[in-house]
Amino acid sequence: MASALSRRLGKRSLLGALVHTPNPAGDGMLIPGLIQAFRSHPGKGKSSYTVSFEDGRFKECGEDSIIGPGFQSLSSFSLIAGQEVFLTVNGREEVGLVETHNKERNEVQVHVAGLGVRTLRRIEELRLMESRRSPRLQELEREHTRAGPPEHSVGGTSSGIDVPTRKSEGVDEIMAAMVLTSLSCSPSTNSTWTGRYTLTSSSITVAHPPSPPNKLSLHCPSTPPAVLLSLVWGISNMVMGFRLCGRHHYVKVASLDRRKAEADPSDGEEDFYYTEVQETSEDLPEYSSVPRSLSPPGFFPQNPPGVSPPLPHHEEVSDVPVSAFLSQSAPSCLWQVSADHPYKVGGLVPRFPPALPLPFPLSGHAQRLSSTLLTVTSPLKVRGEAKKCRKVYGLENRSQWCTACRWKKACQRFHD
DNA sequence: TGTGCCGGGAT
């Protein structure tokens, strides 16, 4: 029986959605990625999204530069030679490569290598993603691929939130760290982040993670100083914690209980969401130092005014005791991620004590990072604690509610 | 009484 929670999880949420965006490398190619998080800018209308790519890179994209369901259509983009597209030829879907795109005449010349033909199409006739197939067909195709060479395209048969899984030891932690760090280091304030990860068995899985580095090192851009102090998840409870950005802030844990996943094994995935909130307390301990090097350079290109200069590069977490992070001061910036999760301890966001015992064994890098870990206790859902669109935006701003809230359905934006 | 959202109807 599917648990109510898993059924309520936002299957239509943009988080986790497979989309395409211009390659951050700047070659003009539209490449597949997964929406990992979004940030709404109250009052400004526009949202920005963190998109992860199959090679492990991340990029923060405005909604205008994202192609996919719920975003832009392909028609407004320019295709360059070599772009992979899908099109229907003689009633069958074929994959082809763009050779030329004449925007004025709306003609795209596509070479369909499989058929050995070239065809002239309007851009509306082209797709970046393969059409949705029935699960049976997908399974059949998987059987075929298993015998053949590995498929490298994220934009293949995946539809929506399905995330291709490839587990590598240590990579899960690293990838999550990348995502979390990317979120936490964004300079904007007064906005909401919602992130999504997929839990399979006991670990987070992400699309095509990069080769695991030998040591866990975490990146923070040269913009707001931020720290990832702990990042842990275990077998029974997944717990992730991190602190960042100076003395006034910490990041709340996001966690989930495996029992939930087991309650609905057919689903095979669990999501958790967290949002950033303002921390008003002044008496938190100081945190600083900036572990670096995991995220690719250029991920956070902007360096807003009033932000302190870059902190030293490349401190590898695995070599530096967490206490070192705690001992340094840092410029303040208010950042906190709260779990908005039924598995929270009590009323307000709990503090990260300097050290907390872990309820489960840790391994590898996570273990070394565990001394500032927070824990999440018994799964007590307290109704009314979770912020939902209605509470967050108020009745008068109903237009800002997520669709589900507007329809009196389970909130997609602030999951509990 | 307010909130969250299930279940179901209309289109």
Added chain:
DNA sequence: ATCCCGGCACA
């Protein structure tokens, strides 16, 4: 599929 809302559970 999308949109809407009655009505219930719960705080």
